[in-house]
Amino acid sequence: MTSVLQHPGYDEEKLRRVTEQTPCREAQTGLLLSLMGQPQQYSYPSIFVYGHRASGKSHVMHVLLKELELPHATISCVECVSKALLFEKMLLSLFGCEAASLLPRTPSLSDFVRVYRHQCLDSPATQTRYIVMEKAELLRDADVNLLPALLRLQELVDDNLTVILLSEITWDKFRPNTGCYEPLVLHFPDYSKGDLQQILSRDSHPSYSADFYSSYINILLGVFYSVCRDLRELHHLAALNFSKFCEPLAEGKVKESDTHKLWRNIEPHLKKAMQTVYLREVSSLQWEQMQQMEEKEAGALRGLSAHTHVELPYYSKFLLIAAYLASYNPARTDKRFFLKHHGKIKKTNFLKKNEKTSNHLLGPKPFPLDRLLAVFYSVVDSRVAPSASIFSQISSLVTLQLLTQVSHDDQLDAPKYKCAVSLDFISAISRTVNFDIVKYLYDFL
């Protein structure tokens, strides 16, 4: 164990608890503590902390502020859909609900500053107040003045206040065009393999020894570390597969110390988990059910992406096929595919320079409604009356996200669409209506 944090102005006992709860982040905690200084001292106005997902940013901040009993407000920017909500939450956690109710209905930044200053007169800061903004990258989408103002909030409200921004992306991507006060930038590096091992081993199962669990984590990391370093994800995987790992123990076949046999037992299982659970193809609940089932039955359980079959009404199928053809064939070639006496046109004859690449590599192209209908009427084998339900089927295909409308909703005259399904999907659909789509695709000519 590394040495316990030392800092004047804070209780030793509290510091010890902080150290205990933030393993492998001693350097960062120490740095933050020294930045914060003693409770009554003014701190730096704004600190920007960044690092990858699950690198302990929020956790460290949370533990520090909570254990050291510092006045603070923790705000997640996803949640604050409006400025009002943001300001209200800040005031609520710093001063209580009376302060929050002083805000007008649609507060501006200056309203907030006014209310804050007013509250400060009643309860001046004896120690530094902290505002922690999680997922700060969302602040960039808010009003232009919000981020710069938060960075120098200490100055604006004239109070001992520090704003800490937590984000997954670097400060360079934040800097507004107009320039702003530069915060102190602090980086949280990723956990190393050893760190992960140490952290994951901490939540061991109560009925097994810590060493046993740690050896399990070792095996788990051996399999997954090469593909995933996300602590949260590893934690999830560890929880899911542990019962399988213990199975031979419960049956009495092996002893706790016999790691090799345990490894042999669990390894194929983990490999399978990598393909399904890690991608969330199969939810954890289903995975557990699968573990209880026999090996041969387990194959029956399919992941989410295995279900791609969609039942569609007859004309919707043809509309979708027509949309696909219109999206992936150049409009000039419609004549060749849908006219009876098109004459012999070789592919090379009407190749343009940029069309030499496959249309399937370029992705779907937009097409107007009338082209879709023209293709539809030549593709569908029977005579179809142009009824209202044909048109409503187009819009329902749009809501099902099988087509996407490219033009704006307001454009009633000649709307444009794109087909949003894959070749596999459309071939499956056209097989059900006995339509050979490959014959009609320019790319496969």
Next chain:
Amino acid sequence: MSTSSVSKGCFVFKPTAKKRRSLTLEDYFTDGCEDAENSDVRFQLCQHLWDRMKTDTEVLQDELNRNVLDSLLDLTRKCSSTRQHSDWASKMRASEIPTAALVLGVNVPDHDMTFQSLSELLQQSVTPYVASVQAKECGTLKHLMKRVLERLTGAVVVLDDEEEEEEAEQLHKSTHCSLGTLCDWYDAKTKKSSTGTPGKKRTSPTKDEQQQPPVVIIFKDLEAFNPRVLQNFILICSLYVQRLPLMFIFGIATSPSTVQHMLPHSVSSLLCIQLFQSLSCTQHLATVIDKLILTHHFPFKLSGKVMQVLISIFLYHDFSVRNFIKGIQLALLEHFHSQPLSVLCCKKKEARRNLMQLSHANLERVRKLPSFKRYVEKQEQQEQVNLLQDDGHLKEACQKLMKDLHKYHKNYYPVLRCLHTLASTLPRYPLGKQIRELHLICLEKNVWENEDYQSAMKLLKMLAKDELITLLQRCAENLQTVKSKKMNAAFVQLEELLAKFKQLDTAAAAVETVPTVVESITSPVKNLQKKTDLFQLQKTLLEMNESLRSKKRSPFEVLRNEALEFIDALVRSHLSPPESQTLNEVCYFSSSATVRRHLNATPRTSIQAALSSPYYYIQNDNLKTEDGSVSSAAPDICIAYKLHLECGRLINLYDWLEAYATVVSAAEGKDQESDEFGKVDEVKHARFIRAVSELEFLGFIKSTKQKTDHVARLTWGGC
């Protein structure tokens, strides 16, 4: 009030002080109804019948959804119970939000009903906190949050950016849209209910584990949601999942992989998704048809053509069972509205009563029915006179005929089912896979004259023994359920046949195999070797086959033929098409054109019809013309339309105007020879411009920059 004005404008009509009597449904029904005298009776009958059908379908739908809904309910219950467990595994998983992905199929209009019953069931048995949201009301995260809060708390939530009245000001402080407020509200609620008096609450045995009922949020149409909004909402929810036992239900119309398309891994890792598949809509339709149409419980029937229209709308256009039922409702209303004799379309006793009260005019209508005319022609001379002149006699005869019609229906459906059970096992389904296809064939004409029927019978004659016996047993079950003399007799006969089949088994075991006819075969085989001609060979082989078959009929084959002949006789006596039945017009609705016009609207064809033959809509005799041409007295737009059909892709406006002026001058009756004829004056010019702009508005032409003074045609065809 006058609305004539120089310029275009809006006119406000304030409602007059006297309140008009609001029209009831019945008034609408009787209005414009064929033969008003018994319209009230018909209205009652129609309403009654529809109510019965509606309740039946509702029960049916509940039953069909029960499986899926039950497992969903189980999931929610499990969620709320595992949350309270504190074992290691569930603690490690606590941050996941349990989610049910409910795949419902593309028939979006039907989903409402499913979600309705789902949320009702949830509220009854699991949790009072259910909120369902739709994509169209949740464009932004703020609105989604607001809807969820509103639905859960039942309070008014005010959005900050919406300008509202002063009263909103006070509300704003108490309820703010965030999940935090929801958490507080939930805490207050659960605390209250756990300490409060249990007397008022439901006293269920599971009360203890219901301490913390889950909060269920149903996303009705997942595909239509904005992915960003959904992602953010899930992120926020995951922050509160420790305090609030949340649960999601996603309604998915296409395939479950949409979840992956919409949510990135970082978000979907917060969910624990469980998949549920609901019944496919074709199966759903099959049961609805089974319960509503293939039964004698409802006197109202659809003719083959109407059925065909409804089914093709379902299969070709929307897959919506709800719309199918609506179609039946339309047909029902239309039948009772337009057919005065539909008073007889009800239960036996009522029908008898209504028949007795039939007026002379209606009896005349009966006499005019084609099916009745056919019936009369078959009668004796004296009887014919009686039927056509004596009202009392006619009533009696009708009573008998109605009885026959009831009997016909009672026997028709079980026999239909029998035939279907037999035919649906055959390879390549000669009589259709679904029973509705067979029903359509039977409605059309005599099924036994159908080629497919012949081939099906041939195939049936090749069935193996055990197959045939199981099929016949299922047929017997079908016949058994019906209470009718003929069906009972048929059932008894079928049972006897089955018994004979069983006897065959025992007999075959007892009797030694009879010396076969091998002897007789061998001789032609010997002859065969001599011949080399292919035609001769074929002929002899055929002969051999014939002789073999006739000679070597085992007792089983004899019995099999007997059984199938019995079935064939049943079909011939009971599955005749309804048109052959006298008075079928009373029960059968046959105007397929009406149904099609109402349910499968074709706006473009009706616009074209209006433009090319204005008489069709305006009904003015001046406009009557031979087909193809438009009278010069027709509205300007019709003339302009007619003239534009004669042009190519680009239309010269000036030529068009000239032509128009000529036609209009002819209409004004001007002398062909005079100078004035065909001259364009200001009025004509203005009228022409108006007609052209109307055509542009309707989408027939558009302005083009390819040539000056030209417009482009947007439709094909024409002269």
